[in-house]
Amino acid sequence: MSVNIDDFEEFLTNDFNEVRFANDLLKSTNNGAESTTLDVDTPVKKINFDLKEIESRVDTLINKNPTIMVNQIYKEKSIDDTIHSGLKSSLQYLDISYQRLQDDVLIPYTRAQKLQTILNKIHQTSNILRDSLIYIHLATRIQEIMDEEQKLSIERASQLTVLYSQLQLAVQQNVNLKSLQVIKTLEIQVGKDYRRKLLDYLALTLTKECLNTFKIQNNKDTIKGLAKNLFILSPPEFFNSINKIVLSHVSTNSQVLTKTINSVKSFPEIFDEVVTKSHSMYTLEKILGDVNVKTNSNLLAEYSSQEKFQGMTIRDLFWSRIASSFKREIDISFKRGGPVGKALQKNRQVLIDSINNSMPNSSDRKDYQKHSDMMLKSIAILSLEI
Structure with a gap:
């Protein structure tokens, strides 16, 4: 065929x-057709x-070979019957096995997955409710303290700082808390209004405690507590407060030094007083350096790590501003000439000696030289001829 x-x-x-x-x-x-x-x-x-x-x-093939075609059809049918009869028991066994797999594994597994999903959602709901109760308890306690008739004290401010840190931790552990309306309501009063009031108190009190050398020397523990609480609540507020303290001391001492320009002979005594007062900046550094925060860090390290200061310490900031302010006034007076300019130039060595002799008293360590260099550079113009 x-x-x-x-x-x-x-x-x-x-x-x-x-x-x-x-x-x-x-x-x-x-191909080649001219029609369009x-x-x-x-x-x-x-x-x-x-x-x-x-x-x-x-048709021709079938008509010429009918017997062969019929035999082929029967042969294929016979093969199909043989295959089916041979595999029937195996197929039935597979059907039974699959049904058992379906009944004993797949269906229970599907149900278990659904139950697990339900359980997870119940667990999440339980966590939100638990954490919301913790948040509400902490917020209520904050409200009670803030609503008391007596004014805020350092002790009560410390209690509030602990409560606020716990409040912040509760939110960090469950970010879904803020989706609850009751938490949103509390967040407005407790998380913003009361917190702002506490921050203002801590910042103002810390500034007052660091107003002068005497307070800084005698209120170290108080300053430590205030500084740490302020940093915990708001690092930016802490940095800003320390800056204000330093710049306040800079302003006071710069004004005193500026007056010596017109009476240059008073410079040694006045500068010695400024250096003595500046020792409070060294003390403030020590206080902040003793307050540990985070891991392997302290308040002084955190302050110096600010990008705009590029590793400057409190004393670095203090003396750089003092030197900058004094240089500006010295330059103006020298360039103006006259008796004041001539007196400054004549007493240049007196100024240099005073700076070199007094600066060691600015610190208990021998790291004052760079600050001494800042002050010496501030009077560098006096080496020129008028």
Whole structure:
């Protein structure tokens, strides 16, 4: 039994593409045609002709080989029956096994997943409720302290700082807390209004405790507590308060030094007083350095780590501002000339000696030289001729 397929081999190739074939057929049919109308009928007729030809050959094949065709059909049926009968028991076993898998594993697993989802949501809800109760308790306690008739004290401010740090921790541990309306309401009064009032108290009290050398020397523990509480509540507020304290001391001492320009002979005594007072900046550094915060850090290190200060300490800031202010006034007076300018130039060495002799008293350590250099540079213009 054989059939001629020579005319149809193209249809049996693995890379046969009906779209490409149809396109090629259209192109070959319309190749060189002058008409602007696409001839589709001719390709269709050719395909129909091929279909009829194939049907004719199939009929011929069946008519010439009926016995072989029937035997082939029965043979394939027999093979199907043999395969089915041989695999029937195995297929039934697979069906039973799959059903057991479905009943004993898949369905229970699906149910367990749903239960787990429900359990997770219940657990999340429970956590929110628990944390909200903690938040409400802390907020209520803050309200009670803030609403008391007596004014804020350092001791009560410390209590409030602890409560606020616990309040902040509760929010950090469950960020969904702020989605609750009751927490939003409390956040306005407790988290903003009362907190602002506490920050103002801590900042103002810290500034007052550092107003002069005597207070800084004798209220070290109080300053430590205030500074730490302020830093815990708001590092920016802490940095700002220390800056104000330092600049307040700078302003006072700069004014005193400026007056010596018109009476240069008083400079040694006045500068010695300024250096003595500046020792409070060294004391303030020690106080802040003794207050540990975070891990392997302290308040002085945190203050110096500010980007705008580039590692400057409190004394660095103090003496750089003192020197800058004094230099500005010295330059103006010297350039103006006259008796004051001449007196400054004449007593240049007196100023240098006073700076070198007094600066060691600005610190208990031998790290005063860079500050001494700042002051010496502030009078550098006096080496010029008027």
